[in-house]
Amino acid sequence: MTTQPPYLAIAAEIGRRIRSGELSPGDRVPSTRAITREWGVAMATATKALAALRQEGLVRAEPGVGTVVVATPGDGAAAGLSRDRIVRAALELADAEGLEALTMRRLGTALSVSTMALYRHVPGKGELVRLMTDAVCGEVPMGPVPADWRAGLEHAARWLRGVYARHRWMAPAMASFTRPVAAPNAMAYTEWVLTALQGTGLTAAQKIYTHLTLFAYVQGVGLADDLEERARQDSGISDGEWMERNEPRFDAIQSAGSYPLLTSLTEAEGFDLSLETLFEFGLRRTLDGIAALIGETSA
Template sequence: MDRPVHLRIADELRDRITDGDLAPGDRVPSTREIIREWGVAMATATKALGRLREDGLTRAVPGVGTVVAGPVRRAAQDLTRQRIVRQAIGVADREGLAAVSMRRLAADLDVSAMSLYRHVAGKDELVLLMTDAVHGEEPPAGQVPRGWRPQLELEVRQLWRVHLRHPWLAQAVSLTRPQFVPHGMAHTERLLRALDGLGLDAGTMLHAVVALVNFIRGNAVSLEAELQARTETGVTEDEWMSEHEGELGELLSSGAYPTLAKVVTAPGLDLDLDSVFEFGLRRQLDGLAVLVARAQAGRRSGD
């Protein structure tokens, strides 16, 4: 004989409680929410909640509703959106963006999960706030250097430092669906300002700036993967390379890759993310210099 519907609903809610999805003090679905989620009558929803109370899993709180029984963690007096964001950034910096969850932050801050939602709507909004906060760590330079190229270099290096401090940032930022966060937009404004008045049309200016930002993101995309690999294995990048030197040596000595072997065994070779960034930044700016020179030459010929 099939188990009654109200008991099946109670079983599912019980599983949420035992799995930790609903912690002590968290509000459980109301009768109306149960009606909507399971498509049952009011009497069935009431019976399901009654069964949980009978089992000692929930209790009624005036003005709140039915909550999970047990010791209730109360929100600290100083819990703020800024404190939540700072905690989330710390978790992401140490363990990656995937480790950030509302439940994890509630545990770290020793508050109920519901108290977080009074300040942040959910993880999507939290990631936006995190992204905005870290972009704000590099304020505008007190004295802007003369010339478009030094101005771009200054801004791009600031953004690179932000990505180095926060390896998860490259995963959080999208080129196709950009996040409109104030501090991030301020960086874009300063990049565009460096190119303004040089004779470049609006499309060229915007493409140049987006290409520079995506260059930074492309270089930084490996940072979180390296952080996660180091966390999971305890092996650093240099240690990993040392462990695989023999394998690489066999491949290079096979004769199948003569040009690669010649290049990677050249004396004094130094290749890492910073050297790739420096090389790429110079080439990006060299290419822009050609466009600027052409634009200014065209403007002079039109005078």
């Protein structure tokens, strides 16, 4: 789990004292010098902690006095804040603008609360993305596991592709295989796939490798989808318009005759350069390969 920066942890503790009544409106909060002594941090960290409290609206700098409490907790938009509400708002932002646009500060602005208020519910962006991932994996039930392993794996692949299509940021967010996301709904997907492979004769290791191979294939197409969408947004033109603009350049290169096989393929009837066509072709070949493995194991 992502830990808070030291200044946020200090601000959270002082905020707790304010909310519990240990510090009342008008009381002085610990000064930067007092914070450095109590928490053993640098002066810069103490200054950032007080700045975070000011940003949250709990304290103000009083000339000749110091930093004093000016608000009681639970006022305003932060009163109705919850982890579920934060996750829903984060999903809307990531779906609309991508995961790079999602920051705790930006999310606080969208919810009309301070960044510090968010940290009382979610310790950081890493944990927030984990919660988002689990939420989207639980949106659509996978249904019962078919008796036929191939039908099961095909359904699992299409279900996962649907998740990536609805939330394009998901593919890059789940890119690590050695550091999988510890999320119940995501883990339920793995359990579903392993259940579909029961009775195939595959060993436990082969089953998990089969699951990861299929997962990696769907994720790869999902990453390509994400890159294509970014290209469309950055360029402001469709795929067809892009090809039309670049066709003279391709024609000039191919006219030299240096790439006869590539030229014949791209000019072949029925050739469709789309990710959907590629997904269908690759899924069938992946399942064919798994079928061969299962056949060998059974034999």
